[in-house]
Amino acid sequence: MKRRQLLLGAATVLCGAVAAPASVLAADPWPAKPVTVIVPFPAGGGTDAFARPLANQLSKQTGKQFVVDNRGGAGGTLGASLAAKAAPDGYTFLIGGAHHAIAPAMYKKLDYDIEKDLIPVALIATPPQVVVVNPKVPVSTLQELVRYAKQNPGKLNYGSAGNGSSHHLAGEQFKGITKTFITHIPYKGAGPALSDLIAGQVDLMFDGLGSSAQHIRSGRIKALAVAAPRRSPAFPNVPTAAEAGVPGYEVSTWYAVFAPKGTPKEIVERMHSEVQKALATPELKQTWLNNGSETPNLSQEQFAAFVGSEVKRWAQVAQASGAKLD
Numbered sequence: 001m002k003r004r005q006l007l008l009g010a011a012t013v014l015c016g017a018v019a020a021p022a023s024v025l026a027a028d029p030w031p032a033k034p035v036t037v038i039v040p041f042p043a044g045g046g047t048d049a050f051a052r053p054l055a056n057q058l059s060k061q062t063g064k065q066f067v068v069d070n071r072g073g074a075g076g077t078l079g080a081s082l083a084a085k086a087a088p089d090g091y092t093f094l095i096g097g098a099h100h101a102i103a104p105a106m107y108k109k110l111d112y113d114i115e116k117d118l119i120p121v122a123l124i125a126t127p128p129q130v131v132v133v134n135p136k137v138p139v140s141t142l143q144e145l146v147r148y149a150k151q152n153p154g155k156l157n158y159g160s161a162g163n164g165s166s167h168h169l170a171g172e173q174f175k176g177i178t179k180t181f182i183t184h185i186p187y188k189g190a191g192p193a194l195s196d197l198i199a200g201q202v203d204l205m206f207d208g209l210g211s212s213a214q215h216i217r218s219g220r221i222k223a224l225a226v227a228a229p230r231r232s233p234a235f236p237n238v239p240t241a242a243e244a245g246v247p248g249y250e251v252s253t254w255y256a257v258f259a260p261k262g263t264p265k266e267i268v269e270r271m272h273s274e275v276q277k278a279l280a281t282p283e284l285k286q287t288w289l290n291n292g293s294e295t296p297n298l299s300q301e302q303f304a305a306f307v308g309s310e311v312k313r314w315a316q317v318a319q320a321s322g323a324k325l326d
Contacts, residue, residue, distance in 0.1 A: 030090050030267050034065040038086075038094045040079020041161060042072040044191025046208035050125045050255050051095040053287045057278040072188040075162035077103050077110060080258075084112035088262030093271065094118065097255040098166040101310035105318040106164030106325060114258075115311065120304040121257040121268055122275040127209040127293040128228035129170045129251040130238070132221045134200050142224045142244035145204070149180035157183040159193030159202035163325040167193070169314065170206035170227065170251040172323040177249050197221055208253040209234070209292030226292075227251040234292040254296075254310075256303065272300050 035058075039051045048070070055066040071079035076099040083094035100114050112118070131142060137156070139145045149156050160167035163186045175182055185202055187193040190211045196202045198220045205212070205221075209232060215221045216235065225244040226232050241249040257275055259268055278284055279295050288295050298306065 030270060031062055031064040033091065034067055035090075036086075036092045037066050037068050038079050038083045038092065039068050039070050040072065040076040040083075040094065040096070040099075041070065041189035042191045043070050044194060044211070045161060045189045046127065046211035046253065047076075047095050047097060047189075047255055048191065049210040049213075049291055050288070050293070053284055054095075054124060054275070054278055057281060057284055058274055061274055061277060073162075075099055075103060075106070075164040075168070075186075077107060077112075077164070080114070080118070081110075081112050083258065084117040084260055086260045088260040088264075090259070090263055090267035090271075092260060093121065094258040095124075095255055096258045098253045098310065098314070099161065099164065101307065102166060102169055102314040102318065103164050104311060105315040106323070115308060117261050118258040119261060119263055119268055120300065120307050121259050122272045122300070123254060123256045123296040123298050123303045123306065124275060124279065125210065125255045125288060125291070125293040126252060126296055127254075127291060128226045128232060129166065129206050129253055130209045130212055130216075130226045130232075130235075130292075131174070131204065131224045131241070132197070132207055132212050132216065133204040133224060134197055134202070135219070135222050136200055137203050137222075139224070140222075142239075142241060142246055145224055146178045146180060146246065149178070149182055153181040154183060156203045157185050158204045158206060159185050159187055159197055160205070161190040161193060162186045162188060164323075165190075166208070166251065166253045167206050169317055169321060169323055172321040173251060173317060174206060174246070174249060176321050178246060194221075206251070210255075213291050232292045234290060256307075268300070 037055050039047050041047050052068055055068050058066040080100050086092035139148050158171045197205050216223045223238045225239050225241045227241050227250050
């Protein structure tokens with residue numbers, strides 16, 4: 001009997017030893033492997049300008065690689081769709097933005113719902129839009145641009161990050177306010193559009209300041225006005241649209257982290273915490289300042305409410321502007 005009890009005890013210990021590695025693995029802290037960060041536009045655009053520094057900082061903080069995966073197309077909705085359908089295991093996140101709040105009003109059929117299929121994790125940047133032109137365009141002020149566009153209807157064109165993007169809506173809104181006709185040329189992202197703006201293939205853009213900033217400083221493109229209620233500290237000499245003679249023209253953009261629906265709450269909360277920690281670093285604060293953005297600090301609940309309000313706001317802007325998919 002005693003021998004039997006000893007054997008049973010040994011078996012119990014052995015089973016526990018065998019089971020231990022599995023339980024240890026299950027309890028491994030997140031992240032235990034590289035994390036994919038989907039950027040739904042090609043490299044070189046505004047989303048990239050904030051996503052890459054953030055991913056680098058998150059890699060430093062967690063000790064695991066946060067890998068940027070550029071998936072451009074369909075005004076950012078292709079990458080958002082991929083993220084929405086990804087495994088909700090905490091190893092895929094989306095850097096979304098204003099484009100995705102606009103999409104429901106522009107695309108009749110989307111295979112995802114930004115408010116139902118993606119979890120708002122953290123707002124990361126809020127740069128204003130800026131009106132930028134190729135230096136060869138014969139204008140130096142926003143009023144001169146309006147006058148030239150009216151005198152030459154259809155001669156000027158503007159590039160955007162794609163149909164239904166904030167660039168597109170900003171352009172159509174500008175045309176509506178100024179009663180001008182400027183041809184829209186959609187690209188697969190702000191990066192390719194900016195390249196063609198610099199090369200003179202397109203005349204102007206209504207771009208997020210984050211992607212245009214470095215090119216404005218280099219003189220490759222010229223900033224006429226920021227579509228904001230006040231001047232950007234990054235470019236104090238660039239007037240607001242109101243100061244430049246187009247009152248009522250205010251368009252801001254934003255970028256944020258989203259997770260696929262079903263991602264564990266504790267991982268979402270940890271990611272939110274890590275993002276806020278990253279945004280508080282001097283390095284990212286300076287990068288954001290250089291890109292013309294403030295550093296947001298919203299709770300998850302506040303950000304979720306913000307997304308809902310943005311979907312409604314942009315639906316009204318789309319309807320008022322009469323913007324259509326080209």
